Amino acid sequence: MAVQTIATTSAPGTTGAPETDRDTAFGPAVALSCRECGERFPLGPVFACQECFGPLEVAYEFPSGDPEALRAAIEAGPDNIWRYAPLLPVPADVASRPNMNPGFTKLVRADNLARELGVTGGLHVKDDSGNPTHSFKDRVVAIAVEAARAFGFTTLSCSSTGNLAGAVGAAAARAGFRSCVFIPHDLEAGKVVMAAVYGGDLVGIEGNYDDVNRFCSELIGDPLGEGWGFVNVNLRPYYGEGSKTLAYEICEQLGWRLPDNIVVPIASGSQLTKIDKGLQELIRLGLVEEKPYRIFGAQAAGCSPVSTAFKNGHDVVRPVKPDTIAKSLAIGNPADGPYVLDIARRTGGAVEDVTDEEVVDAIKLLARTEGIFAETAGGVTVGVLRKLIESGQLDPAAETVVLNTGDGLKTLDAVAPTTGPSAVIRPDLDSLRDADFFRKHTTDDRNSREAGLA
Template identity: 60%
Template sequence: MTSLLAAQDTASPARVLRCRNCGAEFPLIAIHACAECFGPLEVGYDADALASVTREQIEAGPQNIWRYAPLLPVGQDPDDRVSLNPGLTPLVRADRLAAAIGLNAPLWVKDDSANPTHSFKDRVVSLALTAAKGLGYRSVACASTGNLANSVAAHAARVGWQATVFIPADLEPSKILASAVYNPRLVAVDGSYDDVNRLTSELQEDDAFESTAFVNQNVRPYYAEGSKTLGYEVAEQLGWRLPAQVVVPIASGSLLTKIDKAFGELVKAGIVSDADWKVFGAQSAGCSPVYTAFAEGHDVVRPVKPTGIAKSLNIGNPADGPYVLDAVRRTGGSIAAVDDDDIRDGIRLLAETTGIFGETAGGVTVAVLKKLVESGELDPNAETVIFNTGEGLKTADAIEGRVGPTHRIAPSLRGAREAGLLG
């Protein structure tokens, strides 16, 4: 298999893949685990290249994630990109939400439902497919809880690649439909996301998938770097500074660790002033292995069998669990978990106070924010950013039957009067 650097633009600051456990280094190829210790791999950069990136360089770029290309492993040359061009999603000042839950400092919602397929997954998929192209692939596959499936199928449709998308058969109907419409090979698997993930790990070793990049497996190191752009954008949209506190939903845990990593990179590059930021994690009570490990003081995350409505967070064996614990403990943050009723309340509270209709993961994050304020773990007097990572229309079933018309009338003044609308 081609190495990325051999094939692609040498303007990339990426140099190696490095094992996060044992530090072993590998060329920039498509591999999913360390050959020495089976640990997860991460892109290693030329530290000087990253540290020399400037605000001006970024601000001269396009109005999407690719403005941060000098800090990413792939996509420096626009012609190399396989992308719906996500990013620069709104950072919305949420004064009414802050007031509702007792925050006295600025609160912001980073709203990634504004991406092309309405979740943060467009960021990572753009990185994964751009890397896949550089590595010689023209066919992609993924295991997904829904949002990733939507994004992979849409990206593949834009460029005419074959996509094979594996999903748990019991996903939300809207998320299934929002993949199927792009006409990928859409494989419903009778099992949990963890079962699907295990299956695709096996399939990528099969000859039938030799020419297929698995976006969250053998090109995962490149894929995961896409989440850094959320951290960069928050800093830029705040006027090139870091918030004191962030609250991030946890599925695999990769999103949380990459936002933390992005903040660190910006400080090293001198793009923002150094500052203490605290990272808080949000889980659903139906799938809270990282919360449990945090609460019990463990370093190891014990897998669980997920339940509950926040399906996009239902990863019972989160790959980045230990790294989440590191980031949260190092920065002085915390992790909380909330139940399905809290999640539904969180969706509604976010909508009623900000005009943002988040998916269940957004409901988790808002409910956790509220809980952390109530418990005193989160400082109500410090600036806070929360992440809405997906779109409420995709998880409409979570609130179906709980919200609806407040009045039903005949089409006449009399109808309006009888319903009490004329006072």
């Protein structure tokens, strides 16, 4: 491993890293480009434009070719995100490297939920709880790991309140990186265990999530952070590309078709923008037929700066102080908020928010209709879907995909106060017969039999 050197006069948003063979390490990616001013930079561990401080994203030169052949190559690929390696900033041999290999999670046909919500055009849940550490974060981390390898980083790091810590810890363990993850010191015990079990270093910071982020920014610019790849900071342009695979998978799993509507949760807003980017790429490459689609953003009412801006017709997003049970979405100052507004407006979508009570109701609704136990972020998207239908903002006769990006096992506290046994009884049949819930069922059954006979 080459020894990394830090430039003493680093430009804003850059960190030094050793040069490696970048001709092949990033596949079809050719540059980083500024989302604001369009300025281009070489592929590197850089996350902000040196001209205008705008966010950088990966730019590609995709080979022109027969879409049929590309579709066939993808379908013959592995059952994970690497089937889309030709569309990602990763080397062609990525599938043979040690990585968590996330993705190709189930697109669940949700007929029961559709009936409850009155959706007649077809409803699907893209269920990312099936990823290795049970959240969509495995997708973004998987790409960041390959970038870290290319840049010669030896330690993987991030700031996190839960899902990302686990994803980084697991991926680093398997890929042979050291990891050091920073979390607020007062995180719930369960989340600490999940983040620490992979054997990397987990550091509690005395402060809140904003303090953790500030600390990480400071560390990146310091020699102490030499050789460290922060997946969501100096590797962020690569990391973000992982979310494109959600768009690819949804369309492939629909039979290489665009859905009419997609409902996406908003934390930083990055995921929503990358899903749009992915859909546009599929159209441009001829992998799906072009047609209108609408992208809807979902927030919790207790952290709804983008929803508020959308409803008020604003172009800028005013930061808020989060107060919601949907902690994985609780980013009060979402970096990609303005781009989310653009996309929602351009595609004819919307941004909506739901209360914590509606989040809990939606988690339970999804569980009892489809057997999917979502984390709070999934309660936000399903709750927002219901609200969008009820308010006439989303056409129930159109085909809709709603995202569940995490696992209910990680946010048990959200439903625990209102979820428990129907009864506690002695181990005999009389006790069962006398239990209220059982008597009610028996009466219901008799009523429906009598109704059937009438």
